[in-house]
Amino acid sequence: MALDFNILNVSEAGGRRAQLHLPHQTIETPVFMPVGTAGTVKAVAQDVLESLGAQIILGNTYHLYLRPGHEAIRRMGGLHKFISWPRAMLTDSGGFQVYSLTQLRKISDEGVRFRSHLDGSSHFFTPEHSIDVQIALGADICMAFDECTEYPADRDRAKESLRLTMSWARRSLDHFRARQDEVVWRDACNGKTQSVFGIVQGGVYADLRRESAERLVEMDFDGYAIGGLSVGEPREATLEVISTVLPLLPKDKPRYVMGVGFPDEIAQYARMGVDMMDCVIPTRAARHGLLFTSEGRMNIKNKKYAEDQYPPDPTCGCMVCGRYSRAYLRHLARAGEPLGGTLNSIHNLAYYLGVMQRVRAELRAPQATTSRLETNPTRP
Amino acid sequence: MALDFNILNVSEAGGRRAQLHLPHQTIETPVFMPVGTAGTVKAVAQDVLESLGAQIILGNTYHLYLRPGHEAIRRMGGLHKFISWPRAMLTDSGGFQVYSLTQLRKISDEGVRFRSHLDGSSHFFTPEHSIDVQIALGADICMAFDECTEYPADRDRAKESLRLTMSWARRSLDHFRARQDEVVWRDACNGKTQSVFGIVQGGVYADLRRESAERLVEMDFDGYAIGGLSVGEPREATLEVISTVLPLLPKDKPRYVMGVGFPDEIAQYARMGVDMMDCVIPTRAARHGLLFTSEGRMNIKNKKYAEDQYPPDPTCGCMVCGRYSRAYLRHLARAGEPLGGTLNSIHNLAYYLGVMQRVRAELRAPQATTSRLETNPTRP
Numbered sequence: 001m002a003l004d005f006n007i008l009n010v011s012e013a014g015g016r017r018a019q020l021h022l023p024h025q026t027i028e029t030p031v032f033m034p035v036g037t038a039g040t041v042k043a044v045a046q047d048v049l050e051s052l053g054a055q056i057i058l059g060n061t062y063h064l065y066l067r068p069g070h071e072a073i074r075r076m077g078g079l080h081k082f083i084s085w086p087r088a089m090l091t092d093s094g095g096f097q098v099y100s101l102t103q104l105r106k107i108s109d110e111g112v113r114f115r116s117h118l119d120g121s122s123h124f125f126t127p128e129h130s131i132d133v134q135i136a137l138g139a140d141i142c143m144a145f146d147e148c149t150e151y152p153a154d155r156d157r158a159k160e161s162l163r164l165t166m167s168w169a170r171r172s173l174d175h176f177r178a179r180q181d182e183v184v185w186r187d188a189c190n191g192k193t194q195s196v197f198g199i200v201q202g203g204v205y206a207d208l209r210r211e212s213a214e215r216l217v218e219m220d221f222d223g224y225a226i227g228g229l230s231v232g233e234p235r236e237a238t239l240e241v242i243s244t245v246l247p248l249l250p251k252d253k254p255r256y257v258m259g260v261g262f263p264d265e266i267a268q269y270a271r272m273g274v275d276m277m278d279c280v281i282p283t284r285a286a287r288h289g290l291l292f293t294s295e296g297r298m299n300i301k302n303k304k305y306a307e308d309q310y311p312p313d314p315t316c317g318c319m320v321c322g323r324y325s326r327a328y329l330r331h332l333a334r335a336g337e338p339l340g341g342t343l344n345s346i347h348n349l350a351y352y353l354g355v356m357q358r359v360r361a362e363l364r365a366p367q368a369t370t371s372r373l374e375t376n377p378t379r380p
Numbered sequence: 381m382a383l384d385f386n387i388l389n390v391s392e393a394g395g396r397r398a399q400l401h402l403p404h405q406t407i408e409t410p411v412f413m414p415v416g417t418a419g420t421v422k423a424v425a426q427d428v429l430e431s432l433g434a435q436i437i438l439g440n441t442y443h444l445y446l447r448p449g450h451e452a453i454r455r456m457g458g459l460h461k462f463i464s465w466p467r468a469m470l471t472d473s474g475g476f477q478v479y480s481l482t483q484l485r486k487i488s489d490e491g492v493r494f495r496s497h498l499d500g501s502s503h504f505f506t507p508e509h510s511i512d513v514q515i516a517l518g519a520d521i522c523m524a525f526d527e528c529t530e531y532p533a534d535r536d537r538a539k540e541s542l543r544l545t546m547s548w549a550r551r552s553l554d555h556f557r558a559r560q561d562e563v564v565w566r567d568a569c570n571g572k573t574q575s576v577f578g579i580v581q582g583g584v585y586a587d588l589r590r591e592s593a594e595r596l597v598e599m600d601f602d603g604y605a606i607g608g609l610s611v612g613e614p615r616e617a618t619l620e621v622i623s624t625v626l627p628l629l630p631k632d633k634p635r636y637v638m639g640v641g642f643p644d645e646i647a648q649y650a651r652m653g654v655d656m657m658d659c660v661i662p663t664r665a666a667r668h669g670l671l672f673t674s675e676g677r678m679n680i681k682n683k684k685y686a687e688d689q690y691p692p693d694p695t696c697g698c699m700v701c702g703r704y705s706r707a708y709l710r711h712l713a714r715a716g717e718p719l720g721g722t723l724n725s726i727h728n729l730a731y732y733l734g735v736m737q738r739v740r741a742e743l744r745a746p747q748a749t750t751s752r753l754e755t756n757p758t759r760p
Contacts, residue, residue: 038715039708039712040717045719047703067715068707068710072687072707076689076707082705082707082708082711306452307452307455307456309456309457319427323427323464325456325462325464327456327462328419328463328464330448331418331419331447331448331462334448335418337418337420337422338422338423339420339422339424339425342423
């Protein structure tokens with residue numbers, strides 16, 4: 001068994017409060033997943049991520065394949081062990097990074113030839129190879145290899161791209177099912193294995209998205225992602241794609257929207273029924289001095305904070321807001337001190353995880369009421 | 381009262397186990413002081429420094445004067461409050477940074493005109509101004525303004541440099557005594573104030589070092605530093621200067637050797653009777669992937685650690701060695717990930733602080749035996 005998805009409550013708007021049982025961790029969903037590109041959530045130590053309540057983090061297959069290499073990671077017991085992260089992990093397929101980071105890509109039905117952004121060396125990724133790399137890495141959840149359709153893309157281009165992604169999804173799934181027992185921690189986790197999610201593509205075209213979802217559902221993945229978002233399209237388009245696709249996905253499987261978004265977006269999508277989201281925004285923005293707070297976005301480098309002794313967000317209970325002032329964070333950012341990036345990242349992750357925690361509390365509410373009544377049937 | 385220095389035990393070799401009572405912290409000496417140049421020990425958060433057992437950290441007057449500015453820090457309650465560090469602090473005088481970081485210096489009897497390494501702006505530091513800046517910053521210990529004699533320097537040059545440093549020491553002390561009540565936390569610390577240390581210079585010339593020490597002792601500082609070391613001289617020269625100067629300093633006042641050294645050096649000097657040392661080596665080396673361990677120095681970027689799953693130092697109890705492998709630290713260093721600098725710095729600081737803790741235990745031993753006998757007089 002790979003995953004078990006246990007829905008506790010569904011709101012009228014479709015938001016789901018659930019538990020996702022993965023080999024390394026039971027995840028309370030909806031969940032926000034910090035991104036640990038190269039096996040580290042940039043500038044934040046693993047013990048800090050734990051104390052922030054991060055339940056699952058991402059690793060990027062493309063980066064880890066190039067450095068230190070998936071075979072080395074497998075020999076060292078898999079990604080969890082390599083980076084000393086005992087909770088859950090998810091790896092993407094590498095498709096998005098091939099799309100966004102490399103030059104001289106050459107795409108064929110067979111796969112993608114690309115040059116490394118590190119040293120220009122030539123590599124060839126197929127769906128089978130992406131899955132092999134992800135099995136070597138050994139995250140709890142793998143993703144099917146897809147082509148991320150660029151924005152804007154005309155209908156013909158989006159259709160052709162989708163054809164490729166659907167063919168690759170089939171090959172990814174078949175290869176995964178044949179090999180999923182090979183994950184290095186299988187015996188240590190009582191015979192549990194990894195899961196694999198399919199990725200809905202189709203650009204901003206509702207009919208293509210629909211076709212994509214239906215074909216993937218037919219293939220019977222362990223969960224479903226909506227990809228090809230956050231590639232420059234307007235926010236209404238993102239929302240429309242999500243609204244179109246969600247009703248087509250099986251109710252009893254986890255739904256993951258990849259690469260979104262700002263705090264209000266992740267809350268909005270979670271309330272609509274998205275169970276999982278990841279985004280580099282909280283950590284990337286942090287390194288540029290942008291903080292998310294209950295009062296909105298704050299550019300901590302702004303001169304007006306030069307002697308501001310309030311915490312970044314006075315209503316926030318994170319370890320950064322509990323100890324440091326805006327003036328100090330501004331000073332660190334202006335001086336280019338590494339501690340600035342670290343503290344800003346910790347706060348932003350606390351903020352994102354807090355947003356999702358509040359959405360979970362909202363979604364739990366009716367359930368909680370019910371169970372209180374059931375426990376005390378004589379009380380109103 | 382500024383400081384109280386209470387010697388608990390003196391070894392045959394002259395090493396002293398003591399307590400240095402400062403307004404913000406009682407320091408167990410001999411002590412190693414991590415360097416927090418711009419108000420942050422690079423890449424290490426304050427709560428981590430606390431858990432490592434750091435008792436006192438440095439701030440650099442030159443850097444903090446230029447950014448964010450000493451008046452801003454005073455208005456925010458002083459450096460302790462600004463950076464949220466409740467334990468002890470020491471600021472240098474700015475003399476060493478003017479010597480090592482700036483160009484177009486123009487030195488006169490009155491002071492030094494120099495250009496900022498940040499923006500090229502022109503500034504003039506006098507002994508009085510350095511003390512004013514240090515009082516605004518409000519560290520527990522200030523340093524007299526000195527000229528750091530370069531190495532090599534011929535006798536005439538060293539003698540002239542020393543003449544200046546001695547005149548500036550007198551002016552620093554007089555100005556400090558006139559203003560020491562102005563420190564912003566005086567009332568909050570029950571009327572306690574800062575202390576000021578004089579700095580022995582004189583290059584590698586024993587007679588000049590002797591003259592310098594004697595004249596400073598006559599001025600009656602709260603403590604004494606040996607400066608002008610770690611400027612490129614051979615290690616035997618460093619040792620000889622320390623051996624020459626230590627016997628000339630008052631036994632009942634703290635002795636501080638500035639800017640040294642490697643782990644074996646700080647242990648050696650502490651055993652000779654040096655009470656305080658600071659050095660950027662543990663954090664700077666860490667950022668370049670150099671780790672100090674019980675088995676010697678380790679360049680963590682070395683290929684031989686690519687799949688080495690041992691902790692950096694298997695005998696070390698620090699939080700890094702307790703969780704991460706050499707292979708992971710190598711990966712972080714090669715990938716230029718900020719977490720690498722942070723984890724390496726934490727380990728190296730733990731190593732330095734551990735060295736000093738073991739020296740303190742050695743120096744305490746006879747005393748501890750005595751007090752056990754006294755507590756249990758009937759037992760052998």
